[in-house]
């Protein structure tokens with residue numbers, strides 16, 4: 208199949224989208240780590256407070272959210288048109304466009320491009336899509352060293368760790384831990400390094416400067432790509448991105464196909480929504496924009512790699528495709544009670560938190576990340592915080608249904624859950640059967656202590672292993688109604 212724009216080709220996402228352990232197992236280990244929970248709680252509380260303050264400043268915040276949602280919806284409905292327009296404009300301005308169906312193809316393209324320059328080192332702007340495809344590992348196996356230049360990504364890389372947050376990849380580390388990593392991994396660091404933020408950033412600055420000045424190849428992701436002019440956009444806070452995007456001779460940008468937007472007017476909406484939702488700032492400290500190649504100014508070779516890696520499969524699901532609206536602000540992570548307690552590693556995918564719970568299973572196929580749609584209390588805080596109004600709770604329910612249906616198709620015998628649900632349906636279809644079941648269920652009162660049942664015999668023990676249940680009351684609602692009103696009409700309710 209030669210194209211993925213016409214939809215029939217829908218490759219599975221490969222790369223770092225799948226964990227080794229299901230979420231409940233990984234989450235249990237994370238919950239036992241009190242230092243991790245302390246670090247996460249402090250960081251997410253701080254970001255939440257900053258976001259709430261700057262969002263409250265805008266009287267038209269809800270209109271902006273609706274505009275962001277409408278732009279994304281329109282763009283995805285005409286994705287083939289805007290991607291072809293983007294390709295044409297980038298080429299007109301001296302850039303080269305490559306199409307990658309999956310992670311392996313993207314890694315092959317990027318590795319080949321770096322090899323062609325003769326470089327054995329690259330500097331990188333923070334890019335979650337290159338984490339998704341495992342680009343650093345692919346480059347390393349080709350003898351090319353990738354240097355992360357974003358401070359948090361540098362901490363993760365030097366700590367031989369994995370990112371645990373979309374925006375703050377080292378959110379699970381505190382200052383003392385970062386100091387230890389720097390002392391251990393930076394050959395030229397001052398042995399008297401303290402854990403003050405100024406000292407740590409100065410150490411990182413000195414460590415990175417030589418790399419910026421000697422790099423011949425820069426690699427980035429993209430926050431947005433403007434189809435009407437072929438302009439790419441990266442927003443960041445540290446200035447490292449600006450260095451990577453302007454100093455090297457060759458710039459390679461890897462971008463998920465959903466990042467295209469039609470016009471500059473659309474960018475105006477997202478440049479208001481994104482910084483307030485992500486870092487709690489009114490605007491990003493550094494907004495870099497470039498269009499192809501400008502002779503004598505900045506990189507003289509520009510390559511844009513447009514990545515599918517499961518995205519057309521997501522697009523084919525009318526409910527699930529909303530996940531492609533995401534602008535990676537991470538607001539949903541910061542408000543999620545599950546993420547705040549487990550951190551990002553438990554999700555096992557480079558996309559953690561609520562957006563990871565709906566995006567990763569769709570990119571890989573639901574059965575390969577089946578536990579993630581259940582990693583939510585469905586409280587709805589993610590929907591309220593999302594700057595492009597992605598209805599994550601509804602998508603979670605939709606993906607749970609898909610998982611149940613797909614699992615049922617592959618199985619010859621019904622599960623215990625399916626049998627229990629069929630039995631419940633039969634009982635609830637008849638008022639008489641329901642009343643009889645209530646009377647029988649009252650026997651479970653004997654198992655209660657202080658009004659709660661904390662342990663049930665198998666197979667119901669699976670429920671009480673993780674939570675308790677209220678003991679049945681001495682009197683059912685029907686019995687109370689009959690006692691109060693002297694008839695049994697409550698039994699029809």
Ligand code: SF4
Pocket residue numbers: 484532533534535536537538539540562589592593594595596597
């Ligand atoms: S789903 Fe919404 S809130 Fe979460 S990262 Fe994406 S844009 Fe931000």
